[in-house]
Each structure stands twice: as structure tokens, then as C-alpha cells.
Amino acid sequence: MALPHSSPFFHLLLAFFFLWHLPLGFSDQSNCQAWLVQSIPTDMPDLQLVPGVLSTGDVLQWLAGNATKSLDLTVQYWELLAGPNDSNSGDYGYSEAKMKKFGADVGREVYKSLINAADRNVDIRIIQHSGLYPNYVQEASDLAAGRTNVKNITLLLKNWWGTGIVYSKVWVSDNKDIYIGSANNDWKSLTQVKELGIYLVGCTKIARSLRHYINNLWILSTLNSTDYTRTIFDSQWQASRKVPCWSNFIPKEERCRPPLHPARHVPHVNGYPIIEDPATFDISIETPGMDASTASSDLSYLSFSPPELLFHNFQSDEQGWIETIKSVENGGTVRISTMD
Numbered sequence: 001m002a003l004p005h006s007s008p009f010f011h012l013l014l015a016f017f018f019l020w021h022l023p024l025g026f027s028d029q030s031n032c033q034a035w036l037v038q039s040i041p042t043d044m045p046d047l048q049l050v051p052g053v054l055s056t057g058d059v060l061q062w063l064a065g066n067a068t069k070s071l072d073l074t075v076q077y078w079e080l081l082a083g084p085n086d087s088n089s090g091d092y093g094y095s096e097a098k099m100k101k102f103g104a105d106v107g108r109e110v111y112k113s114l115i116n117a118a119d120r121n122v123d124i125r126i127i128q129h130s131g132l133y134p135n136y137v138q139e140a141s142d143l144a145a146g147r148t149n150v151k152n153i154t155l156l157l158k159n160w161w162g163t164g165i166v167y168s169k170v171w172v173s174d175n176k177d178i179y180i181g182s183a184n185n186d187w188k189s190l191t192q193v194k195e196l197g198i199y200l201v202g203c204t205k206i207a208r209s210l211r212h213y214i215n216n217l218w219i220l221s222t223l224n225s226t227d228y229t230r231t232i233f234d235s236q237w238q239a240s241r242k243v244p245c246w247s248n249f250i251p252k253e254e255r256c257r258p259p260l261h262p263a264r265h266v267p268h269v270n271g272y273p274i275i276e277d278p279a280t281f282d283i284s285i286e287t288p289g290m291d292a293s294t295a296s297s298d299l300s301y302l303s304f305s306p307p308e309l310l311f312h313n314f315q316s317d318e319q320g321w322i323e324t325i326k327s328v329e330n331g332g333t334v335r336i337s338t339m340d
């Protein structure tokens with residue numbers, strides 16, 4: 001994942017996990033399909049796209065290209081447009097030919113696909129972190145400028161948790177097609193950095209759950225965090241921390257009603273309990289890019305962080321990782337793609 005070096009303590013992460021596979025021998029009507037998606041740096045002839053795996057640049061253009069009604073994006077930062085002529089940009093000074101060789105065109109194509117979707121009057125919602133020097137959220141602002149169908153908000157999680165950023169990279173198109181992965185809205189994330197994600201097509205149930213989460217982030221961005229946060233002493237980490245007022249870190253009787261939905265009362269524990277039974281989707285997911293040909297019913301779930309946004313319903317990212325590792329059978333292999 002491409003991101004700045006000052007890695008904050010809490011990232012707003014989001015992952016998608018398959019729990020297990022139950023061969024049922026029939027195909028679900030929803031016809032939800034999944035492909036792995038990757039980015040491979042250009043100029044690495046020995047590192048080819050894995051057969052059956054799609055490229056990030058294509059998938060992002062398809063999501064925008066196929067959108068007829070809505071497009072929801074969570075974005076850490078924007079740099080789809082390279083800046084070889086901008087002396088403040090890391091791209092400065094590279095020739096036109098060099099930029100082409102680096103694959104900068106793909107970023108421009110993805111940005112163009114967003115503009116085209118905006119021009120088709122697709123409702124675009126962007127939830128972003130504050131972005132990076134030198135252009136910060138300019139690309140989103142340009143997209144929104146003069147268009148009532150494009151809404152761009154900057155959500156500063158620092159105001160809610162004392163630290164942290166919107167870190168998830170999610171695209172949801174027409175409430176059914178989805179990208180979840182590591183690629184930023186950065187041309188380098190398409191052609192200069194190794195990235196991994198999943199492309200889900202026709203997956204309405206999963207999209208609905210994602211929208212629910214995104215809607216909550218949207219609400220969060222509209223609230224005055226001063227009114228909805230408290231500073232607590234976290235005895236596990238032996239540190240004072242700012243948390244939302246509905247956090248489990250606050251004694252139950254002092255907790256506020258979460259202004260986000262759904263609100264569920266949970267017993268007070270110091271920190272958060274492991275969720276053994278996250279809300280799961282029992283849907284058949286076809287994987288046309290893989291050899292596995294039999295249709296199967298899969299239990300899957302979405303995981304999120306931080307815990308104040310799980311509502312005892314979604315799984316936490318941390319637990320999702322642990323379960324994925326533990327799900328590997330004896331003598332099996334777990335492959336982990338990580339940044340640091």
C-alpha cells in the first residue's frame with residue numbers, strides 16, 4: 001500500500017474475509033462474482049499479473065464506467081493525475097515519455113472515468129482524508145466543482161480518536177459492484193506499487209452492508225466531534241485517549257447513545273470483546289478467475305476498524321486477520337501481503 005511514512009496508530013481499515021466454503025451444489029440467484037485485483041509496477045518483466053487476476057486500473061475504470069446511479073468512494077488521498085510540470089510534485093522533471101513508461105496514463109484514465117460518471121449525472125459521494133502535499137484534495141474538489149451530483153467530504157478521524165486517518169480504499173458502484181483493496185487513488189498505485197484487492201460484481205448484500213458503514217462515516221463527518229468525544233484513561237495501554245462518547249472504553253452509565261445506526265447496548269468491558277459471530281452473508285460467490293468451478297455457498301463478512309464503528313455487528317479487522325490465519329488447515333499455507 002502506498003502511504004506516507006508517518007503511519008498513524010489507528011487507521012480506518014476495512015477488509016473483506018471469506019469465512020469458509022460450504023459446497024451446496026446450487027447457484028445463488030444473486031449471481032455475485034469475485035475476482036482478485038492487483039497492481040504490478042511497470043518495468044518488472046519478471047513479475048507478471050497472475051492469470052485470472054485483474055488489474056486495478058481496469059477495475060476502477062469499470063466501476064466508474066458501469067455506474068448509472070451511484071458511486072461511493074472512500075479515499076485516503078488523491079494523485080490520479082501525475083504532475084511532471086509541477087515543481088512541487090514528486091513527479092517533477094520527468095519527460096512525457098518517461099511518465100508514459102511509468103504508466104501515469106492509467107491514473108489519468110481512471111480520473112477521466114470519474115469525470116465521465118459525474119457528467120452522466122451519477123450521484124458520487126467521496127469520503128476522504130485530508131490528502132497529501134502538494135494538491136491535497138484538489139482532484140475531488142475539481143470533480144465536485146459546479147456539480148450538485150458530486151459530494152466530497154473530508155473526515156478527520158483525529159477529531160474523534162486523537163489520531164488516525166480514513167485509510168480504506170473502497171469503491172461501490174450502483175449498490176452492487178465493489179472494489180475493496182489497498183490501491184489509493186494515485187496513479188502510482190495503479191502502475192508503480194504492488195497492490196492487492198477484490199472486485200465484487202453483482203453483490204448487492206455486501207454492497208448494502210458497505211453502504212451502511214459508509215453512511216455512518218457520512219453522519220460522523222456532519223457531527224461536531226467536540227460534543228461527541230471524551231478523553232478516557234485506557235488502562236491496557238496506560239494512556240489517555242480521545243474516544244467517541246459511545247465507546248466501550250467509557251463506563252456504561254456515562255456512555256452516550258450512538259448518533260449512528262444501528263445503536264446496540266453492549267455490556268461494559270475494558271476495551272472490546274472478540275466478536276465470535278459477526279453478521280455474515282450467506283451467499284454464493286462465483287470466482288470466474290480461478291480454477292474452482294463448482295458454485296458454493298460461502299459465509300463471508302466485512303471487517304472494519306476502529307471498534308467504535310463496529311456496533312457489535314461487524315467484525316474487527318484484527319480479529320479477521322487472526323481468524324484467517326487460524327482457518328488454515330494443518331500443513332496448509334497462509335500468505336500475507338503487508339507493507340511494513
Ligand SMILES: *[C@@H]1O[C@H](CO)[C@@H](O)[C@H](O)[C@H]1NC(C)=O
Pocket residue numbers: 061062063064065066201
Ligand atoms: C463494466 O464492467 C465489466 C466487467 O465487470 C467490463 O468488462 C466493462 O468494460 C465495464 N463497462 C464499462 C463501460 O466500463
Ligand SMILES: *[C@@H]1O[C@H](CO)[C@@H](O)[C@H](O)[C@H]1NC(C)=O
Pocket residue numbers: 082083084085096
Ligand atoms: C507538461 O508540459 C508539457 C510541455 O508544455 C506538455 O506537453 C505536457 O502535456 C504537460 N504534462 C502534463 C501532465 O500537464
Ligand SMILES: *[C@@H]1O[C@H](CO)[C@@H](O)[C@H](O)[C@H]1NC(C)=O
Pocket residue numbers: 137140141142143144145146152153154
Ligand atoms: C468539495 O468541492 C468543492 C467544489 O470544488 C469545494 O469548494 C470544497 O472545498 C470541497 N470540499 C472538501 C471537503 O474538500
Ligand SMILES: *[C@@H]1O[C@H](CO)[C@@H](O)[C@H](O)[C@H]1NC(C)=O
Pocket residue numbers: 224225226227
Ligand atoms: C462544536 O461544539 C463546541 C462545544 O459545544 C462549540 O464550542 C463549537 O463552536 C462547535 N463547533 C462547530 C464547528 O460548530
